[in-house]
Amino acid sequence: MKPVNQKAWFLVAPVLLLVAFTAIIPLMTVVNYSVQYVATNAQFHWVGDLWYREVLHSEKFWNALWRNLVFSCIILAIQIPLGVLIALNMPRKGWGVPVCLVLMALPLLIPWYVVGMIWQMFGRVDIGLFGVMLRDFGYNYENDPIDAWFTLVLMDVWHWTSLVAMLAYAGLVSIPDAYYQAARIDGASKWSVFRFIQLPKMGRVLTIAILLRFMDSFMIFTEPFAVIAGGDPVFLSTELKQTVELGQKAAMSIIYFLIILLTSWVFYTVMTRDDGAPRPQGGVS
Amino acid sequence: MTFAWMGWTLPTALFFAFIALALLTLGVLTKLAPNNEPRVGILRVATQRGDRFFLSLLGSAFIHLAWIGLMPEDLPLWIATLASVVYAALVFRFA
Structure with missing residues (x-):
């Protein structure tokens, strides 16, 4: 029988309070708002499922949702393999390690909005290096949604691939040398080493990388806001900003929240699956 | 401090009361029926x-x-x- 110390509750209490304040009470408020019409003088009127009906029957919402999903899939399909490839080619020891790490950390330190501004300038067809170079191919992110889309993907890849690379690198350097020695004895090819040693050992960090990159790209707001000022392509967040009614915003937020909750559950399940580790016990889990 | 700004309605209050009650029930059940193996x-x-x-x-x-x-x-x-x-x-x- 393990000793039970109820005093631990006192240590958890501040966190509970904090979570209540920052998450639970606001979430409850949003749920309340989503079923009401909120007038300007903070008068509430019950409207039932009206806002949900409006959101779920709005073509703009579905287009934005698909755009978000496609965007996340594209950047995951680029960033994860690219990040792994970079990590595989990074030096393991010597002066190259700090140089690589610092260089790769640089884009991660730049705020979203600044990245947006940089690319807004960089991509301009009159004064931006990137824009001027591509101008002859008909590139103009300001009036062509495809070009705007291309710029956003490029921007995100530039901003966040190094996060994936650094996570993958952390996974790689934690592999003991014995695995490589065994592979050498067996005469394993480079591909076999990657497929049967490096990839499985990186699995856990790559799952975290995919989760982080999915979440971050799914909530994309600042970059399209900075670059194309809410024009095409419209994402969920920019669509939310254009929505006027508080109740409708609330309904959109709840739908968004449910999608994120489902995604998180899937990732949690994948991450805790098949590893035989004991799951967190107690409470309601 | 009042909670009027949260815009409470009876249905949403009932909904959250139901969730709170369910969580409480689950908590009590871990004591009463501990056979909760995955x-x-x-x-x-x-x-x-x-x-x-x-x-x-x-x-x-x-x-x-x-x-x-x-x-x-x-x-x-x-x-x-x-x-x-x-x-x-x-x-x-x-x-």
């Missing part, structure tokens, strides 16, 4: 009582959204609620 069901993942409750709630939310999104407006929403109860029962039995 079980692998048709979802092919190990679930405990709390997981099944979470899946029931999340699934119910999507059932309601699907009902609102796909069904004509004159069909009442409580049919979706009934469907959710059936779904929850299935999750608790087979998941």
Whole structure:
């Protein structure tokens, strides 16, 4: 029988309070708002499922949702393999390690909005290096949604691939040398080493990388806001900003929240699956 | 401090009271019925009582959204609620 110390509750209490304040009470408020019409003088009127009906029957919402999903899939399909490839080619020891790490950390330190501004300038067809170079191919992110889309993907890849690379690198350097020695004895090819040693050992960090990159790209707001000022392509967040009614915003937020909750559950399940580790016990889990 | 700014309504209050009560019940059940070993069901993942409750709630939310999104407006929403109860029962039995 393990000793039970109820005093631990006192240590958890501040966190509970904090979570209540920052998450639970606001979430409850949003749920309340989503079923009401909120007038300007903070008068509430019950409207039932009206806002949900409006959101779920709005073509703009579905287009934005698909755009978000496609965007996340594209950047995951680029960033994860690219990040792994970079990590595989990074030096393991010597002066190259700090140089690589610092260089790769640089884009991660730049705020979203600044990245947006940089690319807004960089991509301009009159004064931006990137824009001027591509101008002859008909590139103009300001009036062509495809070009705007291309710029956003490029921007995100530039901003966040190094996060994936650094996570993958952390996974790689934690592999003991014995695995490589065994592979050498067996005469394993480079591909076999990657497929049967490096990839499985990186699995856990790559799952975290995919989760982080999915979440971050799914909530994309600042970059399209900075670059194309809410024009095409419209994402969920920019669509939310254009929505006027508080109740409708609330309904959109709840739908968004449910999608994120489902995604998180899937990732949690994948991450805790098949590893035989004991799951967190107690409470309601 | 008042909570008027939260815009409470009876249905949402009942909804949250239900969730709070359910969480409390789950907490009490860990004492009363400790045989809560993870079980692998048709979802092919190990679930405990709390997981099944979470899946029931999340699934119910999507059932309601699907009902609102796909069904004509004159069909009442409580049919979706009934469907959710059936779904929850299935999750608790087979998941």
